[in-house]
Amino acid sequence: MGRTRSGQGSATGAETAPVPVVVPRSRSTVRGRLMAAVVALTATTLAVSAATGLALQLRSTDRAIDESLERAAAALHDLERGRPAGDDESREPWSSVHTLLATAVQNRVPGEHEGVVSLVDGALHVRASDVTEPLRIDLDTELIAAVQALDPLDPRADEPRTVRTGTTEYRLVALPVTVPAQPDVHGQLVVAFDRSAQVAAVRRIFVTYAGVGLMALGVMTVVAWFVVGRMLRPVRLLRDTARRITESDLSERIEVHGSDDLADLARTVNAMLDRLQRAFGSQRELADDVGHELRTPLTIVRGHLELVDPHDADDVRTTQQLVLDEVDRMQRLVDDLVTLATADRPDFVKPAPCDVGRLTDEVLEKARALGERRFVVVSRADVTALVDAQRITQAWLQLLANAVRYSDPWSTVRLGSEVWDGRLLLWVRDEGPGVPPGEEARIFERFHRGQADRKQHGAGLGLPIVAAIASAHGGRVFLEHPPPGAGTGVVFVLDLPAVGLVDGDPALDTDLLEHHR
Numbered sequence: 001m002g003r004t005r006s007g008q009g010s011a012t013g014a015e016t017a018p019v020p021v022v023v024p025r026s027r028s029t030v031r032g033r034l035m036a037a038v039v040a041l042t043a044t045t046l047a048v049s050a051a052t053g054l055a056l057q058l059r060s061t062d063r064a065i066d067e068s069l070e071r072a073a074a075a076l077h078d079l080e081r082g083r084p085a086g087d088d089e090s091r092e093p094w095s096s097v098h099t100l101l102a103t104a105v106q107n108r109v110p111g112e113h114e115g116v117v118s119l120v121d122g123a124l125h126v127r128a129s130d131v132t133e134p135l136r137i138d139l140d141t142e143l144i145a146a147v148q149a150l151d152p153l154d155p156r157a158d159e160p161r162t163v164r165t166g167t168t169e170y171r172l173v174a175l176p177v178t179v180p181a182q183p184d185v186h187g188q189l190v191v192a193f194d195r196s197a198q199v200a201a202v203r204r205i206f207v208t209y210a211g212v213g214l215m216a217l218g219v220m221t222v223v224a225w226f227v228v229g230r231m232l233r234p235v236r237l238l239r240d241t242a243r244r245i246t247e248s249d250l251s252e253r254i255e256v257h258g259s260d261d262l263a264d265l266a267r268t269v270n271a272m273l274d275r276l277q278r279a280f281g282s283q284r285e286l287a288d289d290v291g292h293e294l295r296t297p298l299t300i301v302r303g304h305l306e307l308v309d310p311h312d313a314d315d316v317r318t319t320q321q322l323v324l325d326e327v328d329r330m331q332r333l334v335d336d337l338v339t340l341a342t343a344d345r346p347d348f349v350k351p352a353p354c355d356v357g358r359l360t361d362e363v364l365e366k367a368r369a370l371g372e373r374r375f376v377v378v379s380r381a382d383v384t385a386l387v388d389a390q391r392i393t394q395a396w397l398q399l400l401a402n403a404v405r406y407s408d409p410w411s412t413v414r415l416g417s418e419v420w421d422g423r424l425l426l427w428v429r430d431e432g433p434g435v436p437p438g439e440e441a442r443i444f445e446r447f448h449r450g451q452a453d454r455k456q457h458g459a460g461l462g463l464p465i466v467a468a469i470a471s472a473h474g475g476r477v478f479l480e481h482p483p484p485g486a487g488t489g490v491v492f493v494l495d496l497p498a499v500g501l502v503d504g505d506p507a508l509d510t511d512l513l514e515h516h517r
Helices: 030-080 097-107 141-148 195-231 233-244 261-307 313-341 356-367 389-405 462-472 512-516
Strands: 083-085 087-092 114-120 123-127 161-164 169-179 182-194 352-355 374-379 384-387 412-420 423-429 476-480 491-497
Touching: 030 097, 030 169, 030 182, 030 195, 097 114, 097 123, 097 169, 097 182, 114 141, 141 161, 141 169, 141 182, 169 195, 182 195, 195 233, 233 261, 261 313, 313 462, 352 356, 352 389, 356 374, 356 384, 356 389, 356 412, 384 389, 389 412, 389 423, 389 462, 389 491, 462 476, 462 491
Parallel strands: 374 412
Antiparallel strands: 083 087, 114 123, 114 182, 161 169, 169 182, 352 384, 412 423, 423 491, 476 491
16 A cells, blocks of 8 residues: 655645755855945944934934023023113112013024014014014914913923924923013013924935935945955955866965965965875875886786696795795885875874984894894984884884895994984984985985995885875985095985974984084
């Protein structure tokens, strides 16, 4: 019986195919997204700044209007207390409301968008002259009606208030006026500001600010477009370089300019490409080396096995010995190739504190089994350094085996360790024929065998392994010839950084320069 997927079965039990979800691919670039973010952030900042400034300016305008209205009320109250008559010290009370209001209106010099009128018992009494009054509030019948509707005896009559009419919006005070001589007569002094006009002036300033801000935003957008493009140039170079890189060509690199984060990214990518190129190069070299070096012993083994007479015991034994020799040689070759193939790995060497003096003694004891030679320790560094003792022993013994291979029996092979100018030097000197000048630059190449007086031995991987071990320690290996008059032979030196060096200076032989300097 057929089964349907949970939640997808139809009424007939048939299984329905899932509907693929198509996710639209974004066509926006990093440059576009950065520009959008910069423009949006800048526009938001300008808008918030403008809105905040406008709100603060409007509050300041309202505060200035209210302060002016409060000063008008204070001036009227001072005038109500008495008027000058001859000198400042003698004061007489006001005799009529009309006189007090006329004096108050005449004393008030209206400011911009300000008007002053007085009312007596609800009827217009007097206003400022047309010359001194910028605002004719007496012509706004809605305003006059609103003032007439106010109760002159209201204790809050002195407080500023807002009145909106069909003409504009006012901020005003309607100050009640009475005098003891006319208790039944009620007057009002009205001081009003056209708030809409003052707010409009403020808004015009901010409209100008908005226009300037938009132009500045446009200029900033154009400039930022080119600046962001220049900043992202290393990213585009990285993209183009990655497109050009193939398995057979890893030589492309990114041009690095400056010292910012993108320049660091370009340097990091270049370093990664260097490592990849070395890794692929090592793989190709390994494949070429294996094919080149294993072909000969395999051909020898195959040829002898095809020709062996299985009924001839001596022929079988001879062929067996030859095949075993070739297999041993192939095993050594494979081991050496594996060592070289792993030389670029971070864990190829594992530095640890090592007693260099004791390591020198141990290498000397192991070297005695390499051949019939007289091994002599010329210098011994009694120090502790951070090195991989096993790898250093491997490299040092390889140099000693090289010295044994190219020197005569019972000749002297010298070795030593020392600290010189902040470097740890481990060296070997033989008394062989030396290295011909034309081969000094090639002896550390893979599968290069010495010519001239040197015999053909091994696969030519010994010195490349020594060079790989030295390089993994951050050092190098080089050769020097003894000074004139010091005999034949050659000096191989492992030059390593003296990392973690402790326990003072090494004990050096006074004839070191004679041996390998």
